[in-house]
Amino acid sequence: MTPDHPALQLWPVAASATAVETDQLILAFTVLTLVLTVPVFLAITWFALRYREGSDANREPSGIRSNLIEISWMLVPFLLTLVFFAWGARLFVDSRNPPPDSMVIEAVGRQWMWKFQHPTGQAEINDLHLPIGQPIKMHIISQDVIHALYLPAVRMQVAALPDRYTEMWFKADKVGTFHLYCSEYCGTDHSVMGGKVTFMNPGDYQDWLVHAGAEQGKVAAGRALYQAYGCAACHEPGSPVGAPGLAGLYGSRVRLADGRTVVADNGWLRQKILNPNGDRLAGGGKQVMPSFAGLIPEDELGRLIDFIKAYPGPGQSAEATR
Amino acid sequence: MSASGTIEGAAGREPHAPEATLGRKPDYLHAESTLRSWFLTTDHKRIAILYLISITGFFVIGALAAGVVRLALVVPNGAIMANDTYNKAFTIHGVVMVWFFLIPSIPATFGNFLIPLMIGAKDLAFPKLNLTSWYVFMTGALFTLASVVLGGVDTGWTFYAPLSTAFSNTWVLPALIGVTIVGFSSILTGLNFVVTIHTMRAPGMTWFKLPIFVWTHYATSLIFLLATPVITTALILLIAERGFHVGVFDPAYGGDPVLFQHLFWFYSHPAVYIMVLPGMGVISEIVPAFARKKLFGYRFVAYASIGLASVTFFVWGHHMFVNGQSDLASLVFSSLSFAVAVPSAVKVYNWTATIHKGSLRLDTPMLYAMGYIGLFVLGGLTGLYLATLAINQHVHATYFVVAHFHYIMVGGTVLAFLGGLHFWWPKFTGRMYSEPWGRVSAVLIFLGFNVTFFPQFILGYLGMPRRYATYPPEFQLLNVLSSAGATILAAGYIFPMLYLVYSLWFGRKAAANPWDAKGLEWETSSPPPTLNFVSPPEVPRVPYDYPIQAQESSDQHR
Numbered sequence: 001m002t003p004d005h006p007a008l009q010l011w012p013v014a015a016s017a018t019a020v021e022t023d024q025l026i027l028a029f030t031v032l033t034l035v036l037t038v039p040v041f042l043a044i045t046w047f048a049l050r051y052r053e054g055s056d057a058n059r060e061p062s063g064i065r066s067n068l069i070e071i072s073w074m075l076v077p078f079l080l081t082l083v084f085f086a087w088g089a090r091l092f093v094d095s096r097n098p099p100p101d102s103m104v105i106e107a108v109g110r111q112w113m114w115k116f117q118h119p120t121g122q123a124e125i126n127d128l129h130l131p132i133g134q135p136i137k138m139h140i141i142s143q144d145v146i147h148a149l150y151l152p153a154v155r156m157q158v159a160a161l162p163d164r165y166t167e168m169w170f171k172a173d174k175v176g177t178f179h180l181y182c183s184e185y186c187g188t189d190h191s192v193m194g195g196k197v198t199f200m201n202p203g204d205y206q207d208w209l210v211h212a213g214a215e216q217g218k219v220a221a222g223r224a225l226y227q228a229y230g231c232a233a234c235h236e237p238g239s240p241v242g243a244p245g246l247a248g249l250y251g252s253r254v255r256l257a258d259g260r261t262v263v264a265d266n267g268w269l270r271q272k273i274l275n276p277n278g279d280r281l282a283g284g285g286k287q288v289m290p291s292f293a294g295l296i297p298e299d300e301l302g303r304l305i306d307f308i309k310a311y312p313g314p315g316q317s318a319e320a321t322r
Numbered sequence: 323m324s325a326s327g328t329i330e331g332a333a334g335r336e337p338h339a340p341e342a343t344l345g346r347k348p349d350y351l352h353a354e355s356t357l358r359s360w361f362l363t364t365d366h367k368r369i370a371i372l373y374l375i376s377i378t379g380f381f382v383i384g385a386l387a388a389g390v391v392r393l394a395l396v397v398p399n400g401a402i403m404a405n406d407t408y409n410k411a412f413t414i415h416g417v418v419m420v421w422f423f424l425i426p427s428i429p430a431t432f433g434n435f436l437i438p439l440m441i442g443a444k445d446l447a448f449p450k451l452n453l454t455s456w457y458v459f460m461t462g463a464l465f466t467l468a469s470v471v472l473g474g475v476d477t478g479w480t481f482y483a484p485l486s487t488a489f490s491n492t493w494v495l496p497a498l499i500g501v502t503i504v505g506f507s508s509i510l511t512g513l514n515f516v517v518t519i520h521t522m523r524a525p526g527m528t529w530f531k532l533p534i535f536v537w538t539h540y541a542t543s544l545i546f547l548l549a550t551p552v553i554t555t556a557l558i559l560l561i562a563e564r565g566f567h568v569g570v571f572d573p574a575y576g577g578d579p580v581l582f583q584h585l586f587w588f589y590s591h592p593a594v595y596i597m598v599l600p601g602m603g604v605i606s607e608i609v610p611a612f613a614r615k616k617l618f619g620y621r622f623v624a625y626a627s628i629g630l631a632s633v634t635f636f637v638w639g640h641h642m643f644v645n646g647q648s649d650l651a652s653l654v655f656s657s658l659s660f661a662v663a664v665p666s667a668v669k670v671y672n673w674t675a676t677i678h679k680g681s682l683r684l685d686t687p688m689l690y691a692m693g694y695i696g697l698f699v700l701g702g703l704t705g706l707y708l709a710t711l712a713i714n715q716h717v718h719a720t721y722f723v724v725a726h727f728h729y730i731m732v733g734g735t736v737l738a739f740l741g742g743l744h745f746w747w748p749k750f751t752g753r754m755y756s757e758p759w760g761r762v763s764a765v766l767i768f769l770g771f772n773v774t775f776f777p778q779f780i781l782g783y784l785g786m787p788r789r790y791a792t793y794p795p796e797f798q799l800l801n802v803l804s805s806a807g808a809t810i811l812a813a814g815y816i817f818p819m820l821y822l823v824y825s826l827w828f829g830r831k832a833a834a835n836p837w838d839a840k841g842l843e844w845e846t847s848s849p850p851p852t853l854n855f856v857s858p859p860e861v862p863r864v865p866y867d868y869p870i871q872a873q874e875s876s877d878q879h880r
């Protein structure tokens with residue numbers, strides 16, 4: 001391991017002014033904590049040595065008025081800690097009131113993925129790309145249980161509630177890729193409900209938007225085919241056929257009826273679409289999927305697979321989809 | 323056992339003792355030895371032993387689940403077990419440790435055994451109710467264990483809706499029913515203690531002669547009585563929603579999911595003082611006994627207990643700073659949480675001052691007490707960090723919170739429990755345990771605890787969320803360290819179970835007062851006779867009447 005190995009990093013990167021101040025706050029609070037506790041710990045240790053049974057220490061009462069001591073050790077630490085209450089409160093309130101020129105990102109949580117939508121319409125799942133230097137306001141809601149959106153790099157999290165919007169805002173000032181988590185326990189795949197947030201220079205962000213728009217154009221074309229060829233009728237959640245959902249299928253490991261496990265990559269998906277009676281799924285129901293061999297041209301097949309690829313889902317596991 | 327509806331008059335009630343043995347005055351353990359005499363006993367001491375055995379069993383179950391959790395976290399990618407298995411393990415761990423170990427731990431065992439002895443009474447006010455509370459407790463436990471055996475629960479001990487009412491496919495109902503039932507046993511115990519402390523004190527045992535242990539149990543009982551009905555109601559509403567789709571919390575039925583959090587924490591924050599106050603009582607007995615000195619600031623410590631039990635009802639919102647609560651509410655709850663720290667600090671400073679100019683013996687109970695003070699201070703102060711709004715919005719729901727409450731509940735309450743167990747073991751059993759083994763285990767537990775939980779503060783600040791079955795690989799080092807610490811901690815817990823049980827048969831016979839401690843419980847034989855005292859005990863002039871007296875204007879002028 002080299003000294004800059006992430007495992008040896010004992011302090012998180014701070015990617016916003018609020019994050020920097022939060023760090024200063026906790027460090028300053030720790031100094032006060034040490035001032036209040038180290039004397040107690042030293043005193044206990046010293047007393048334990050000095051006043052051991054049989055030692056010839058002076059045990060004459062010191063004659064100090066105990067009421068005075070009591071009042072002072074109640075009030076002094078309390079007043080000192082209140083400084084930190086006030087500082088924390090100010091920083092919190094600031095970080096709760098977004099400036100009017102904030103860019104709004106819609107965030108929707110559901111078991112177990114995040115969906116983000118940019119003001120220009122581009123959508124992302126689990127990952128999020130944002131410009132630095134621009135106040136961002138996340139407008140957050142959940143589709144099912146309570147989740148929470150947590151971005152440690154800006155030292156912030158807010159719950160995603162199923163019945164109303166919550167908000168969070170921040171202004172990133174450091175380019176980089178950081179963790180994006182769900183921090184409110186939400187069931188089976190809580191720990192994989194997340195991805196990365198990438199803070200980029202505004203120019204790079206514009207490029208990203210254009211590229212993502214094009215990518216999403218391709219995926220949209222795939223989605224249209226998915227509707228047109230009738231795949232959706234069987235594969236969308238809630239369909240009476242009960243065909244397996246395709247969300248999160250791409251790249252996952254699929255158990256087959258004959259005991260083998262395969263990875264759902266481009267090749268395998270292509271084969272499965274062309275010849276669904278081969279490679280039957282483990283625990284599958286009645287096989288009703290028609291063979292599409294000779295029906296779908298190769299370029300459209302490619303786009304269908306692109307669509308499946310862009311349809312990541314819960315824990316990336318085919319069985320877990322609903 | 324049919325529920326005992328008869329509320330016995332408090333005065334002059336004789337718990338049944340076999341007439342035939344009057345001549346030899348056997349102790350409570352040997353008074354009768356049939357199973358029936360244990361399972362139908364109304365002797366508070368025997369009921370305490372029933373509780374002690376049961377909660378030790380739950381501690382073992384909870385600890386095994388913790389072992390599973392720590393094992394899973396040795397690798398970051400969840401390769402050791404499925405996410406669902408992990409989620410069930412931490413849920414069982416939390417549910418069992420909180421409701422079946424920590425909440426009853428000190429009150430139902432030591433409180434049950436010692437309160438009547440400490441106030442010079444023959445039993446609690448309502449002995450049959452006391453036995454009932456144990457049966458209620460075991461019934462609740464049965465339901466909860468059933469949910470584990472049937473396949474487990476995965477909601478977390480907090481049971482947040484609508485995950486628990488609509489989305490979880492696990493055995494939530496039996497677990498909820500179990501926890502609801504256990505609440506009633508808390509209420510019965512609290513009621514019994516309050517009435518006992520009010521009405522059964524020996525002549526001359528005024529309020530300000532009561533040991534702090536009794537004060538803290540009085541405060542705890544008030545919380546039992548005032549807070550438990552709220553969680554009972556909330557859990558019944560959860561059951562109604564999950565079982566019968568009565569819409570209360572789930573927005574799909576017009577409910578409000580944050581309402582559940584309010585009800586839950588309105589109980590569960592005070593409940594943390596149910597867990598911590600009795601431990602403070604234990605430490606307040608041990609420290610003077612091993613410093614040979616009167617407890618410093620007795621009245622302040624007594625008032626601080628009542629103070630804690632009161633303020634603790636007004637801070638629940640500090641669990642919901644980032645859950646859509648209004649900013650104003652957050653400001654109020656944050657500031658009140660800072661106020662809670664005051665009475666806690668009072669206790670720590672007074673214990674320290676008690677050691678000052680004492681004549682110290684570092685026997686096993688005292689080692690636990692000193693460990694307790696250190697860990698409790700760290701737990702309490704990190705509570706203030708969490709109550710600081712801007713820090714909370716970063717570390718809420720991360721390992722920082724996990725470390726915080728383990729410092730208080732394991733570092734604090736469990737050390738106090740073990741300290742008390744060693745301190746009163748001779749009184750409970752009439753036997754002495756092996757002192758060298760006692761000291762080794764105490765040190766091992768202290769070290770193992772810190773290696774296990776200190777890294778979690780760092781993990782939390784680095785941003786590792788709690789309740790994660792898988793985690794980013796850069797957190798592996800600290801997680802492996804934590805798991806390694808857990809094995810040391812486990813060894814530290816196993817030793818006392820072995821040498822304490824060994825002492826039951828092979829330990830030296832204990833004298834009535836092996837520590838030369840003050841307090842009425844030491845005035846009777848070890849173990850005490852069924853009726854506690856052969857002749858009415860004499861109440862001393864002042865509490866903690868140890869050879870070294872602190873100069874205390876506050877106590878002498880009143």
Ligand code: HEM
Pocket residue numbers: 480593594595597598640641659660662663666701702703704705706708709714717718719723726727730731735
């Ligand atoms: C100085 C006194 C204390 C303060 C100011 C304090 C503050 C806090 C705060 C603000 C939280 C919420 C953290 C979060 O989830 O964002 C918390 C969590 C917690 N505290 Fe404390 N605390 C104190 C003492 C205690 C004590 C005495 C106990 C137990 C005996 C305790 C047990 C817990 C538990 C169990 C949780 C986490 C609950 C959960 O989310 O599962 N705390 N504390």
Ligand SMILES: [Cu+2]
Pocket residue numbers: 147148182183184185186187189190191193
């Ligand atoms: Cu989650």
Ligand SMILES: [Cu+2]
Pocket residue numbers: 590591594637638640641
């Ligand atoms: Cu709390």
